[in-house]
Amino acid sequence: MTAIAAQTFFLMPIPPTPNGRLHLGHIAGPYLRMDMLGRYLRSQGHRVDVVSAVDGFDSYVLWKALQEQRTPEAVVRDYHGQIAHDLRALDVEVDDFLDLVQGPYAQQHARNAQRTVERLVALGVTQSVVERVLYCPDTRRYMAGAWLLGQCPYCRAGAGGYFCEGCGALFRPEAMLDPQPRMGDSPLHWVEVESLFLTVAHPEQLLQRMATSGAPASIVEVIARFLERENGRVRLTAPGEWGVAWSPDRFGNPRVLFESGWEYALTCADRSQEQAPEHGHAMLRSSEVTTLVSFGIDNAVLLLAGSVAVMDALQDHRSFDYVLTNYFYNLQGAKFSTSRLHVVWAADIVEKTPATSDAVRYFLSRESPEHGETNFAVEEFVEVVNVDLAGALDGRIDLALAVLDHTRPQSIDPALWPALELAVTRLGQAFRLDAVSVREAWDVLHQWMQRPDLDVTQPAHAYLWLKGLAYLAAPIMPRLAEYLWQRLGHDGLPLIQALRAASQPRPQTSARPRFAPLSPAALAPCLPASVVLAGATSDA
Template structure:
């Protein structure tokens, strides 16, 4: 990417059916924050905007479980998720509640306008499909109410996506479909809903190949294109969701990730005073979608299908960042199944800091597929960082402060930082490779002088922001570390004292055991 580009990153909206676990933190949201910080360090103008997915049926399921209304559930978890992200040092420029007074009407109107546009262009078609209903209650068994086996890999799944292989399906494709909320027999009914299909499926596949999407993440998209030509849902059965005057009362507009992102673009346009939404073709803003591999259809297919059907009024994401699913102790982290470690409990209830947790999560190679994190590995990474700070970093900071000599141009630090930032673009990023660059720098055969500390700050900037700020401040620089500042600006005289906070003691895995939630995800 060229210097001084405008970039909008939209990490997929989390569902407010609970607080965030380490799978959330280590995947999409950490990637959005790391990439944004790397781009800003190079001089780009970057915004990160998202919000909670309040119109998801999983909210209704959580409300039922918690014994309160869906509205109360949304408000509580929406605020809690914002706190979780802040505790992990994930910075957002806007955090949207689509059901709140500020956004409700405009959010619904955008979805209705796009549906009407697709109907007007002929891209949207009313099609018949078979939908399962619970015979005893008459509830449509969609989303959290539907269980069965994946038609592609045969694993247990539900809703419309397999979290194991990323397969997307409609209810009638689910093998041995059954109700998740009781033993009621399933009754199949024929319903009509709006769908859109890709005008040019081949072009969609080639666009993502050309953008560098890794084969492991491309595979579910290719299956969807080959299996049904890129057919995506525009409306569905539901009582909780985005209702429209143009739809029957028992139908809702699909609350998809792409139109959520387009609405984030509207928020970006309003906040920056831009003339057009970033998703308008030729807007001058690079749009980046970030999501997990279990959302391949919403993230990779739907944007192109809607953009093709809009006939020039919308453009898909310019770049997409897909991460594999993080497993904890051998099973996928899950909010609904209470499996994992919750960010609020770990970062508020233990001595583990945001930097330390980020450091551990960065070593899980999710940019190449699923990865597993054990409690032992988490503890080892935290203790390794603590030991290095105590034995190496803090003495180096004290030595440099005592010397009080100006920092010479750190040629090798600038070169290494540029190499690391090249791993953190929105096109096929590799966060684990980036943290290896940091690890090599802090443990390599370098003189532990001011030039080395410049490298520590620049390389830590995207990954461990608290550490980067600490080092940068002690070097006498103002603001946050950037390549331009390191290359051209003289640091201020170093007057800051060395760190006085006693170093934390090594972390014992036993102290974290009470924060671990283990449940059979099947």
């Protein structure tokens, strides 16, 4: 096997809004995929820094604070901790997860954002645009972001704020059809506000860069339409007071910076650089660090058009090298919805039921919404766990472990190696940076689990199969992979460099991870009231 030159990677899963916990719809998209990629890269001997934050200045934080009658700072602090717990519960590793509203990096984050926009202004690439926004003088709220509901001006689907989840469009509040205040603000009248925009000098180059970064053609098309509609302008400020402050406009309206991902990239990369100063700042053009960001299609225009445009305009910076995008993940055929409590919270499914983190990750990988909308069907999850994992896999692992020879070092029989080598190659193809597919990675693992040509009651076959299983499962089912790797005589996590190395299997010293059989009733404690199943009830 050819030696792989070690590289350094900076990965940033999209910062979630801390107005609630993470549900399986969140996990199945940007967080699990990025975690699996990070684990795979580490298994190749690369250095990987995963740093993210919470998007604490989103206006939906203010709405949540109003609902819960708390300060927005308290809301951010609380849900920052709960989101971190949800990630840990499903073994989604983040080296640093920052609170940039009030944490130790908050001031640095604000300075990064302000100085960046100041530089853009000095470079002459910005433009002030007068636009109209509905305003309520009694509540002092501008009807934008979380406060505005209506219909998308392009596809006429129901929309809120600046975005349409139906077609992915990003638009100005004044373009919203049938605009309505979410909270019934009254009286309302139109006011003129002055907002700062960045002018994209070469839209065609920006679109080409997105295409080569792994963004699907459908998303690049949405961004192309956005740039055409907006005459190549990307928003930098918005009216309001919650956020990183910018100077008031000439009409006296307060303004904040309109966060679109680039500012989080700067601060998270600052944190990564602190851990490894020798690699330089990941978002600078002079850096040799390879960078990736993951996000859902509802953030595509904002993150791609906004971040690429800003970083390009800065000249000495660069946008992310690669992007992982995903579509929506549904629950029982309907969109996950925090407001309707049509959710399965990430930590609840493993803390309130017999389901294990590895089992959940296995199923979510199988159903990954990387090419289109997919669905978490409870009955199907139960069947997959019971048949694939608690049934076939657990039984086969028992057979293989039982015949291992613990008395001497063992190595893979050269005659058997080609079978594993093909699977290793296919796994590498699934994690190509410009076309990461965790569904393909799942398929490689799934086929290896079943290999009918390997008789695991024979010691040579058992050693090969277990070693391959540990390596191929590492991105998807890390707990099982680590246990098997150490039972085979290795330390730490599976590494490709050690795949062919001899090792002496160890006797069992601790209980191995097992997959408990499931039933709809066993999952009831984590299911919402909106999910009604035969043989299961929910008290949620």
